[in-house]
Amino acid sequence: MHRFLTLFSVLFLSLILGTELKAQGNTQNSTTATSTKDLQNYTLEQCIEYAIENRVEVKNAQLDNQIAKARVGEVRSIGLPQVNASLSLIDNYKIPVNFLPAQFLDPQAPEGTFVGVEFQPQYVGQGKIELQQLVFSGSYILGLKAAATYTQLSEKQITQSKIEVAESVSKAYYSLLINRERLELLKQNYNRLDTVYLQTKALYENGFAEKIDADRLKVASNNIKMEIQNFERLIELSDMLLKFQMGLQQEDNLTVSGSIEKLEINESDALVAQIDPTQRIEFSLLQTQKELNLLQIREYKARYLPTLAFFANYGANMGSSETKDLVPFASERWVANGAFGISLNVPVFDSFEKKYLVQQEKFRLLKTENQMRDFSRVVNLQVAQSQTTLQNSIDKLKFQEENMELAQEIFRVTKIKYEEGVGSNLEVVEAETAYKEAQTNYYSALYDAMVAKIDLQKAQGTLYTETETK
Secondary structure (H helix, E strand, O other): OHHHHHHHEEEEEEEHHHHHHHHHHHHHHHHEEEEEOOOEEEEEHHHHHHHHHHHHHHHHHHHHHHHHHHHHHHHHOOOEEEEEEEEEEOOOOOOOOOOEHHHHHHOOOOOOOOOOOOOOOEEEEEEEEEEEEEEEEEHHHHHHHHHHHHHHHHHHHHHHHHHHHHHHHHHHHHHHHHHHHHHHHHHHHHHHHHHHHHHHHHHHOOOOOHHHOOOOOOOOHHHHHHHHHHHHHHHHHHHHHHHHHOOOOOOEEEEEEHHHOOOOOOHHHHOOOOOOOHHHHHHHHHHHHHHHHHHHHHHHHOOOOEEEEEEEEEEEEEEEOHHHHOOOOOOOOOOEEEEEEEEEEEOOOOOHHHHHHHHHHHHHHHHHHHOOOOOOOOHHHHHHHHHHHHHHHHHHHHHHHHHHHHHHHHHHHHHHHHHHOOOOOOHOOOHHHHHHHHHHHHHHHHHHHHHHHHHHHHHHHOOOHHHOOO
């Protein structure tokens, strides 16, 4: 016995150490295999496609779907044949003693005396193999249907995860694209103002302008230079955000293609012909949840039905006072036994347990139906809000675009007047400041309009279908 325990301990420790070493090896291999990715000139559709393939949320939703499918197999296996085998070798090292009247064994024994008798051997062996097959169970049939419906629910949750990923990636993509365009315009503004500053500085050095004129332009030029540096850092943050939304590592390389000229925002985007809540994935999820509630109610009710099963077993047992008799198993000391039959389990009374289970599930069904009815109101409000926000953003974008064009023209004319000597550099600085502010307002309005368009598409249930690249 001591040697057996020692050997078991060694095997157990070897198994644990081997498992840990294997896990460490897998971790090291996975770490070594990780490499920096290089994604060049990615469009919005490509960014969304990559994010859908790599975001943890989508991967986990897909794993939940695999779990649901495995659950279907688990439930199905309950109705398939179940075979179990067992073998036990028992050492009754301290055999219990039962007391019998001594006269049973010795008629000459004094009356009222007892003698201890052992009624079982020290060594006992038992072996058995058993087959069980479920013949009928209403609860099993409905449980199988519920498991399959739960798989449909998990598939719809994958779609919901993809929609959320498409939304977050789109907003991050537009933010990076617009900030990149704003940086280019700031650089152009800096070059134009710096040219005016160098011209004014040359005039001052030749005695044709005052020093304050050159200093005023230099201050404005430095302000733009500082904004350029700030925007370069902002673009880095926008790039980090897009990488995060795509499921990339920050050390990965990513460049995006596209320009704001291709960002189409017009009046028709804010038009909604018809609001259909059934297009929303949330409504489809509620429908599936309702099906699960109904199936669960039927499953609870099916528990009132009897359950019929078939069984068959075959085995052998033995008993001896010597350990050598335990083996071989074909020894004549092993006595075979077997049986087969059917078993019918009829539920009679469970203190109303199933009744209250059905009541609970009916209340859950009512909650789901309430959510489905209220969902139409929610969608109508979300669409109305998103539509109004988008329309306001489009109107604001038009005004800001007009203001930016006017500010650009004012700056151009002011610069020409100054170069021809009929204007002051203060007017140039003020015109440049107004132009830069108009640019900022325009691009802020453009981003707001793009976000409002995405929100409206999501509210209508058309966001993912429009950006899907399959």
